[in-house]
Amino acid sequence: xxxxxxxxxxxxPHWPSRPDLCTALGHRGPDASGHMDLDGGNWxxxxxxxxxxxxxxxxxxxxxxxxPERGVMVYNGEIYNAPQxxxxxxxxxxxxxxxxxxxxxxxxxxxxDAPRLLDQVDGMFAFTLVMPDGEVRYGxxxxxxxxxxxxxxxxxxxxxxxxxxxxxxxxxxxxxxxxVAVAQGAMFxxxxxxxxxxxxxxxxxxxTVLSRGPAGYDEASPWWETGAVPPAEDIGAAVRESVARQxxxxxxxxxxxxxxxxxxxxxxxxxxxxxxxxxxxxxxxNTSATAEPFEDDAPYAARVARRLGLPLTWVDLDVDVxxxxxxxxxxxxxxxxxxxxxxxxxxxxxxxxxATVLLSGLGVEELFLGYERYQAVLLLQRLPAxxxxxxxxxxxxxxxxxxxxxxxKFGRLLQLGPxxxxxxxQAYYSGREWAALSPLxxxxxxxxxxxxxxxGVLDAGGTPLAALAECDRRLFLPGLNLLxxxxxxxxxxxxxxxxxxxxxxxxxxxxAVAEEQLRLGDGKARFRAAAVAAGVPEFVARRPKTGxxxxxxxxxxxxxxxxxxxxxxxxxxxxxxxxxxxxRLVAEHVQGRRDRGLAVFGLFCxxxxxxxxxxxxxxxxxxxxxxxxxxxxx
Numbered sequence: 001x002x003x004x005x006x007x008x009x010x011x012x013p014h015w016p017s018r019p020d021l022c023t024a025l026g027h028r029g030p031d032a033s034g035h036m037d038l039d040g041g042n043w044x045x046x047x048x049x050x051x052x053x054x055x056x057x058x059x060x061x062x063x064x065x066x067x068p069e070r071g072v073m074v075y076n077g078e079i080y081n082a083p084q085x086x087x088x089x090x091x092x093x094x095x096x097x098x099x100x101x102x103x104x105x106x107x108x109x110x111x112x113d114a115p116r117l118l119d120q121v122d123g124m125f126a127f128t129l130v131m132p133d134g135e136v137r138y139g140x141x142x143x144x145x146x147x148x149x150x151x152x153x154x155x156x157x158x159x160x161x162x163x164x165x166x167x168x169x170x171x172x173x174x175x176x177x178x179x180v181a182v183a184q185g186a187m188f189x190x191x192x193x194x195x196x197x198x199x200x201x202x203x204x205x206x207x208t209v210l211s212r213g214p215a216g217y218d219e220a221s222p223w224w225e226t227g228a229v230p231p232a233e234d235i236g237a238a239v240r241e242s243v244a245r246q247x248x249x250x251x252x253x254x255x256x257x258x259x260x261x262x263x264x265x266x267x268x269x270x271x272x273x274x275x276x277x278x279x280x281x282x283x284x285x286n287t288s289a290t291a292e293p294f295e296d297d298a299p300y301a302a303r304v305a306r307r308l309g310l311p312l313t314w315v316d317l318d319v320d321v322x323x324x325x326x327x328x329x330x331x332x333x334x335x336x337x338x339x340x341x342x343x344x345x346x347x348x349x350x351x352x353x354x355a356t357v358l359l360s361g362l363g364v365e366e367l368f369l370g371y372e373r374y375q376a377v378l379l380l381q382r383l384p385a386x387x388x389x390x391x392x393x394x395x396x397x398x399x400x401x402x403x404x405x406x407x408x409k410f411g412r413l414l415q416l417g418p419x420x421x422x423x424x425x426q427a428y429y430s431g432r433e434w435a436a437l438s439p440l441x442x443x444x445x446x447x448x449x450x451x452x453x454x455x456g457v458l459d460a461g462g463t464p465l466a467a468l469a470e471c472d473r474r475l476f477l478p479g480l481n482l483l484x485x486x487x488x489x490x491x492x493x494x495x496x497x498x499x500x501x502x503x504x505x506x507x508x509x510x511x512a513v514a515e516e517q518l519r520l521g522d523g524k525a526r527f528r529a530a531a532v533a534a535g536v537p538e539f540v541a542r543r544p545k546t547g548x549x550x551x552x553x554x555x556x557x558x559x560x561x562x563x564x565x566x567x568x569x570x571x572x573x574x575x576x577x578x579x580x581x582x583x584r585l586v587a588e589h590v591q592g593r594r595d596r597g598l599a600v601f602g603l604f605c606x607x608x609x610x611x612x613x614x615x616x617x618x619x620x621x622x623x624x625x626x627x628x629x630x631x632x633x634x
Contacts, residue, residue, distance in 0.1 A: 001028070001029075001052045001054055001076065001077065001078065001490065001495035002028055002029045002049060002050055002051045002052055002063065002074075002075070002076045002077075002163070003025035003028030003029050003049070003050045003076060003162075003163040003164060003490070004025070004047065004048060004049045004050070004063070004074035004075075004076060004128065004161075004162065004163055005024075005025065005047075005048045005160065005161070005162045005163070005167045005168075006045060006046070006047050006048075006074065006128045006130070006136075006138075006160060006161040006162070007045065007046040007048075007159070007160050008043070008044070008045055008136065008158055008159055008160065008217050009043060009044050009045075009159065009215070009217070010044055010046075024164070024166050024167040024170060025048075025050045025162075025163065025164060025166075025167060026050060027490060027491050027492070027493055028050050028052065028076075028163060028164070028490045028493070029049070029050025029051040029052045029493075030050075030052065030493050031051050031052055031053040032050070032051040032053065032059065032062045033048075033049060033050050033051070034047075034048075034049045034051070034062050034063050034064050035047065035048050035049070035064070036064040036072055038068055038072060038130055038134075040132075040133065040134040040214060042134075042214060042215040043134035043214035043215045043217075045072075045130045045134070045136070047064040047072060047074050047128070047130065048074075049062075049063040049064055049074045051063060052356070052490075052493055052495060053250075053251070054078065054249050054250065054251055054356060054357060054495055055078065055082075055099075055100050055101055055248075055249060055250050056098055056099040056100030056101075056102075056250060057250050057251075058098065058099070058100075060097060060098045060100075061098045061099075061100035061102050061103065063075065063102060065102050065103065065106050066106055066129075068132060069132060070110060070132065071106075071109075071110060071129055071130060071131045071132060072129070072130050073102075073105070073106050073109065073127055073128065073129045073130075074127065074128050075102055075105055075106075075125060075126070075127040075128075076125070076126045076127070076146050076147075076148075076163050077123055077124040077125035077126060077127075077141065077145070077146045078101060078123055078124060078125075078246075078495070078497070079101035079104055079105055079121055079122070079123035079125065080122045080123050080242075080245035080246050080248075080502065081120075081121070081122040081123070081245060081503075082100075082101035082104040082105075082123075085104050085108060085117070085120065085121065086104050088117070088120075089104065089107050089108065089111070092111070094107050101123070105121075105125065105127065106129075108121070109127075109129055109137070114224075115209075115223065115224040118209070118224050118226075119226070119227050121141075121503075122242075122245065122502055122503035122504070123141060124141050124145035124146045124497075124498070124501075125140065125141045125146055126138075126139070126140045126141070126146040126147060126148035126163065126204070127139065128148075128161050133213075133214070134213065134214030134215070135211060135212070135213050135214070136158070136161075136211070136212050136213075136217065137209055137210070137211050137223055138150070138161050138204065138209065138210060139204065139208050139209030139210060139223070139224065140204055140205070140206050140207065140208065141206065141207070142206065142207045142226045142503075142506065143206055143207070143363075143473070143477060143478065143482070143501050143506075144193070144203075144205075144206030144207070144477070144478035144482055145478075145482050145485075145486070145498060145501060146163075146486065147163055147164065147203070147483065147486055148161065148162075148163065148203070148204040149161065149162050149163075149164070149165055149168065149196060149201050149202065149203055149204065150201070150202055150204055151168045151173040151174065151200055151201050152200055152202075153200070154200075155218065156218055157216050157217050157218045158212050158217040158218070158220070159173060159217075160173055161204075164333060164487075165196060165197075165198065165201055165333045165334070166333065168198075168201055169198070169613070173200065173201070174198035174199075174200055174201045175198055175199040175200030175201070176198070176199050176614070177197060177198060177199070177610065177613050177614035178195060178196070178197055178198055178199050179440065179441055179575070179576050180195065180441055180445050180446065181195040181196060181197045181198075181334065181335050182197065182335045182572070182576055182606055182609060182610055182614075183438050183441035183445070183446050183576060183577075184335065184446050185197075185334070185335025185336055185337055185602065185605070185606055185609065186335075186337070186428075186437075186438075186577070186599075186602045186603060186606045187427050187428060187429060187434065187446050187447075187602075188423075188426050188427060188428070189336065189337040189338045189428065189480075189598065189601075189602050189605075190334075190335075190336055190337075190338060190476070190479045190480040190483070191334045191335045191336065191479055192449040192450065192475045192476075192479050193205070193206075193449075193475065193478055193479050195334075195449075196333075196334050197333070197334045197335050197609065197613060198613075203478075206474070206478050207225060207226035208222065208224065208225050208226070209222075209223045209224035209225075210222060210223060211223040228510070229503065229506050229507040229510050230507060230510075231507060231508075231510040231511040231512075232504070232507040232508045232510075232511050233508070233511045233512075234508065235505070235508040235509075235511075235526065235527060235530035236530045236533055236534045237504075237508075238502075238504035238505045238507060238508035239265065239269060239499070239500070239504075239505055239508075239530070239534065240269055240272070240534075241502075241504045242499040242500070242502030242503075242504045242505050243266060243269035243270060243273065243359075243499045244269075244273055245499075245502065246359060246497045246499045246502060247270055247273050247275060247359065249356070249357050251355075251356040251357060252278070252354070252355040252356055252357070253275070253355055253356075253357040253358075253359065254277070254278045254279065254280055254351055254354055254355030254357065254358050254359070255267055255270055255275070255277075255278070255279040255280070255310070255358070255359050256279075256280055256281075256347060256351075256358050256359065256360045256361070257279045257280065257281045257301050257304060257305060257310075257312070258281065258282070258297045258300070258301055258361075259281070259297050259298075259299070259300025259301035259302070259303065259304050259540065259543075260297065260300070260361065260540070260543070260545065261361075261364075261524075261527075261528060261531055261536060261540055261541055261543075261545075262361025262364045262500065263360070263361040264304045264531075264536050264537070264540045265361070265531045265534060265536050266359055266360075266361055266499060266500075267279065267304060267305075267308050267310065268308065268534060268535045268536055269499075269534070270359065271308050271309070271310070275310075276310070277310050277311045278311065278313050278351075278354045278355055279305055279310045279311065279312050279313065280312075280313045280314075280315055280347060280350065280351050280354065280355075280358070281297070281298065281301035281302070281305070281312055281313070281314060281315070282297065282298070282301075282314075282315050282316075282317050282343060282346075282347055283296070283297075283298040283314055283315070283316060283317065284296070284298075284316075284317050284319050298314075300539075300540065300543060303539070304537070304540060307537060313350075313354055315346065315347050315350040315351075317342075317343055317346050317347075318346065319550045319551060320555060321339040321342045321550045321552060321555070321601070322552075322555050322556070322559060322563070322601075322604070322625060322628060323625055323626075323628050324342050324345075325601075325604055325605055325608055325622075325625050326608055326618070326622040326625055326626065327345070328341060328342055328345070328605065329605055329608045329609050329612065329622075330612070331345060331487050331488065331491050332483065332484060332487050333487065334483065335605075335606060335609050336483075336484070336605065336609075337598075337601055337602035337604075337605035337606065338480060338484065339550045339552050339598075339601060340484070340550075341484035341487075341488055342550065343550070344484060344485065344488035344489065345488040345491065345492075347488075348488050348489045348491065348492035348494045348496075349491075349492045351492070351494055352492050352493060352494055355494070356493075356494060356495060357494070357495045357496075357497060358489065358494055358495070358496050358497070359497050359498075359499055360485065360496055360497065360498055361498075361500060362481050362482065362485050362496075362498045362500070362501070363477065363481070363482075363498050363500045363501040364500045364524065364527060365523075365524065366469070366472045366473055366476065366477045366481070367473075367500065367501070367505065367506065367509040368509055368517050368518075368524040368526060368527035369465075369469060369514060369517040369518045369523060369524055370518075370523040370524035370527070370545065371472075371523065372406075372523065373425035373426070373468065374465060374468065374469070374514075374517075374518055374523060375518065375520055375521070375523060376409075376410055376413060376425060377413075377421050377425065377464050377465050377468050378465050378515065378518065378520060379520060380413060380414070380418075380421065380464065381418070381463055381464045381465060383414075388414045388415070389414065389415055391414050405595050409424075409425070412424060412430050413425065418454075418458060418464040418467070419451055419454055419455055419458060419467075420447070420451070421454075421464055421467075421468060422450045422451070422453070422454040422464075422467055422468045422471040423447040423450035423451065423454075423471075425468065426476065427447075428596075428598060428599040428602060429599065431443050433581075433585075434446070436578060436581045437577055437578055437581045437582060437585070438576065438577055438578070439578055440575075440576060441576060449475060450471055450475065453467075453470055453471045453474055453475060454467040454468070454470070454471050455467075456470075457470050463514065463515065465514045465515060466513070466514045469514045482498075485498065512526060523545070528541055552597045552598060552601050553589070553595060553597030553598075556589055556590065556597050556600050556601065557589065557590055557592065557597075559628065560586060560589065560590045560600060561586075561587075561590040563604075563624060563625070563628060564583075564586045564590070564600075566620065566621070566624040567603075567604055567607050567621050567624060568582065568583065568586075569620060570607035570610065570611055570619070570620060570621050571610065571611065571614075571615050572606055572607045572610040572611070573607075575610070575614070576606075576610065577603070577606075582603060585599060585600065585603075586600050586603075604621070604625070607619075607621040608621045608622050608625070
């Protein structure tokens with residue numbers, strides 16, 4: 001796991017020095033750094049690299065890797081089936097000087113049939129390969145587990161590639177802030193790719209490798225696109241194979257154990273592979289009177305650890321997420337507002353003393369349809385189209401407070417068509433609310449990417465549920481969960497692996513259509529049955545799904561009014577959002593008239609992001625929250 005920056009044709013006259021570049025990515029690779037300049041007369045490339053050594057710790061596997069005569073590569077990730085691929089290449093008379101996966105990927109990419117061989121790779125990767133003639137090939141793994149960003153100049157010429165955005169921003173290559181992305185961050189609490197928050201920086205599409213030639217690097221041609229995985233039916237066998245591959249490393253490997261279905265199954269399979277720890281579990285250090293009720297993971301984690309015979313390391317979480325908003329915004333880089341990332345940030349920091357690699361259960365909900373929204377859309381598509389609007393009128397009927405938010409959202413969905421369900425299931429505002437809050441960035445701009453992906457599935461004859469699943473795979477998974485998984489772990493110099501997104505498991509997920517993955521009242525039913533058959537205890541398999549139980553709503557009810565008097569002064573409410581509408585939304589929550597906690601949290605995050613990246617500094621809002629932190633600490 002590593003980080004890199006590649007510069008093409010010296011895009012700025014006063015580019016930061018090599019040490020400055022490495023400092024910007026130092027957290028991604030504390031073990032080694034490397035640099036290489038390549039000059040072809042009419043083209044120039046600079047490759048800068050930081051290494052987190054995980055497999056083959058020998059310096060021979062340091063990067064940039066290769067030679068100017070054959071090509072030079074920088075690469076971030078892990079190839080889990082590298083031993084099998086090494087055997088394939090050796091049969092072709094390829095010789096190896098290292099034991100690492102870097103050389104395997106490098107030699108694979110130089111083969112005449114490299115695109116076909118890439119279809120056989122099981123791993124997470126983002127790479128850039130500069131060929132001897134100056135051609136640049138760059139791309140990402142199937143699902144976008146590892147990040148890769150491209151920066152272009154005003155003429156559309158590629159000028160840089162990087163694992164994170166900060167080096168590009170510091171060098172002035174990002175262009176102006178992108179108000180549409182900031183609006184999306186407020187609407188969804190994450191930014192749908194390829195937008196990043198900057199007009200000249202885009203996320204490279206997952207599952208693709210592009211090629212650009214010198215000297216201008218202005219035309220991008222597809223070099224590889226991931227193909228369809230041959231479907232498999234045995235989920236249990238797929239999970240066993242994926243875990244067996246990903247538990248291997250030349251450093252200590254740990255398990256993030258929540259006591260939920262996914263992490264417990266990981267634990268079962270890891271123990272079968274001889275894993276004896278460490279396992280890390282979170283518990284909330286919550287002494288505030290504002291704490292709101294949520295099911296605690298800790299008792300389940302302790303019970304699973306005892307069942308598996310694993311020693312458990314407890315990490316006490318600070319759940320006061322309001323005071324961590326500036327750190328969250330800086331770490332995530334793109335417009336982002338999901339407080340769940342705060343838990344992984346703290347877990348990763350604590351884990352660094354225990355393990356360099358952590359295995360996580362991320363990805364199951366998207367592949368096997370575990371979220372509640374899938375059940376909502378399954379029900380919606382079973383209802384006759386003529387009946388939906390009439391049923392939507394029931395949204396005005398009084399209901400218990402605990403069910404109000406869900407009922408309100410379902411009522412809105414009933415008023416919309418299938419092409420809009422994919423975005424509306426994840427939105428924190430209705431169309432009418434959005435029109436009032438965001439007069440400058442309209443609903444079509446914010447939801448366009450969802451509608452594009454969902455429309456492609458529906459136009460091809462797919463069901464609304466299949467359209468939602470495809471949106472989540474292509475947008476939500478890389479734009480939210482995988483993004484914060486990478487940023488939170490790498491900020492602590494820890495590699496996060498996601499075995500449930502390995503190629504064998506992806507094939508097993510493709511072994512059934514969307515409607516076969518779940519039942520009403522039982523999300524990811526197919527996966528759950530396989531987990532029980534594999535040995536996951538029933539007390540885990542039947543517990544309700546929970547997330548990071550930060551008391552966002554309670555904290556904002558107690559402190560939100562005081563903080564809002566300062567946050568509302570942010571230039572975000574001059575440049576993008578309507579201040580008076582935001583006042584009403586915040587007041588609804590603070591006064592207890594309606595649960596708007598996550599929406600308000602998203603506005604706080606957006607204000608910090610806008611001031612830091614569009615207004616030229618850390619800004620007033622970050623300072624207000626720092627003062628709040630200081631008061632809370634005292």
